[in-house]
Amino acid sequence: MIYLAPLLLLGYASIIDLKQREVPDWVSIFLLFLGIFINTYKSLIFHTFTYILGSLLAVSIVLLLVFLLARTNSWGMGDSKILIGISSIIGLTLRLELFYFIVISIFIGAIYGIIYIGFLLLKHKSRKIVEYLFLLSLFIISAFLFYGYIISDNGEAFLVPLFLLLLISIMLVRHLSVFIEKNILLVKKRTDLLVEGDWLGREVKIKNRVFKKHEPLTDKDITYIKKHRRYVWIREGIPFVPVFFFSFCIYIFLETFINSLSLL
Numbered sequence: 001m002i003y004l005a006p007l008l009l010l011g012y013a014s015i016i017d018l019k020q021r022e023v024p025d026w027v028s029i030f031l032l033f034l035g036i037f038i039n040t041y042k043s044l045i046f047h048t049f050t051y052i053l054g055s056l057l058a059v060s061i062v063l064l065l066v067f068l069l070a071r072t073n074s075w076g077m078g079d080s081k082i083l084i085g086i087s088s089i090i091g092l093t094l095r096l097e098l099f100y101f102i103v104i105s106i107f108i109g110a111i112y113g114i115i116y117i118g119f120l121l122l123k124h125k126s127r128k129i130v131e132y133l134f135l136l137s138l139f140i141i142s143a144f145l146f147y148g149y150i151i152s153d154n155g156e157a158f159l160v161p162l163f164l165l166l167l168i169s170i171m172l173v174r175h176l177s178v179f180i181e182k183n184i185l186l187v188k189k190r191t192d193l194l195v196e197g198d199w200l201g202r203e204v205k206i207k208n209r210v211f212k213k214h215e216p217l218t219d220k221d222i223t224y225i226k227k228h229r230r231y232v233w234i235r236e237g238i239p240f241v242p243v244f245f246f247s248f249c250i251y252i253f254l255e256t257f258i259n260s261l262s263l264l
Contacts, residue, residue, distance in 0.1 A: 002042075003252050006034055006089050010245040013082060017241035022195055023078050031085025032059070039091055054091035058098045062087040077197050077216065079240045086244060090251070100254075105247040112243050114139070117176055120184050128179055131172060138169045181235065189234045191226045198222075201235035 013027045039055035066080040092098040114136070121129045142165045149158040186201040197216050204211040206228045211221060214235065225232060 002038060003089070003248075006031060006038075006086070007245075007248060007252070009034070010082075010086075010241070010248055014239075014242040014245045017078075017239040021236060021239060022197070023082060023241055025081065028078075028081035028085045031082065032088045035059075035085060035088025035091075038089060050093055051091060054093040054097075055088050058087040058090060058092040059084060061092065061098065079244075082241055082244055086248065097251075097255075101247060101251050104250050104254075105243055108247045108250070109240070109243045112240075112246070113238065114173075116238055117173075117180060120180055121176075124184055126179075126184075128176060131176060135169060135172045135176065138165050138172070142166055142169065185236045185238075187234055187236055188231050190231055191222070191229050194222045194225070194232070194234075196222065199235045199237065201233040204229065204232055 009027060009031060013023045016027075017023050035055055036052070039051040042051040043049055062080075062084050066077075066084065069080065086101070087098055090097045090101050118129070118132050118136075120126075121132050142162055145158045145162040145165065149155040149162065152158065189198070194217060196219050199216055200211055200213045203213050204225060206225065209224070211217070211225065217225070
């Protein structure tokens with residue numbers, strides 16, 4: 001199975017991300033070269049440059065996406081590097097493989113995020129668990145309304161309540177996310193344990209320098225902060241690599257299923 005090696009590597013990276021909140025750079029680099037190797041091999045076997053060119057095109061598009069996200073500080077660089085490696089494996093041809101993988105990742109990411117929020121609230125025995133359970137009930141009701149919209153001859157009647165429930169759900173998710181960020185994901189960390197990419201949870205002022213919160217630290221920043229501070233407040237991110245792992249599993253299943261249908 002051609003995807004076995006990257007699948008195992010993503011599984012390993014997911015475990016590391018859950019335990020340490022950091023994935024070693026060699027994992028994403030290995031994924032990148034593995035993807036180029038796989039698609040070069042496929043190009044040689046099928047006597048076409050489509051696969052290797054698709055791999056390079058996918059990497060270029062994701063690099064552009066990562067650059068845009070990095071400017072908004074809305075995503076960790078570790079996750080971005082993993083996505084770059086995956087894009088080199090999946091590639092991008094007229095079948096729009098990369099597009100479908102991203103759609104799958106968004107869907108799985110939404111489910112994963114809801115489950116992880118519940119896990120954090122339970123772990124810290126927060127009273128917000130009641131609001132979380134209410135949110136889950138809203139999602140379940142919304143799912144039934146959406147199903148009714150699809151199968152009913154008068155599906156339009158389901159749209160207004162569905163829209164209202166989703167609007168309330170979005171506001172509740174935002175409320176819970178802010179609470180978790182301020183009360184659960186904010187941790188005090190020794191400066192000698194800081195790593196590149198850590199996000200400050202609170203602003204740090206040292207002499208004439210100001211390190212703003214919600215901005216990733218560089219190695220140079222860390223070296224400077226170590227000289228003047230023993231502890232800083234860091235905002236821990238939600239480990240996202242497991243989302244890529246499950247999305248990749250679903251992508252492989254769907255690709256295998258579609259290919260088997262085309263052979264019938």
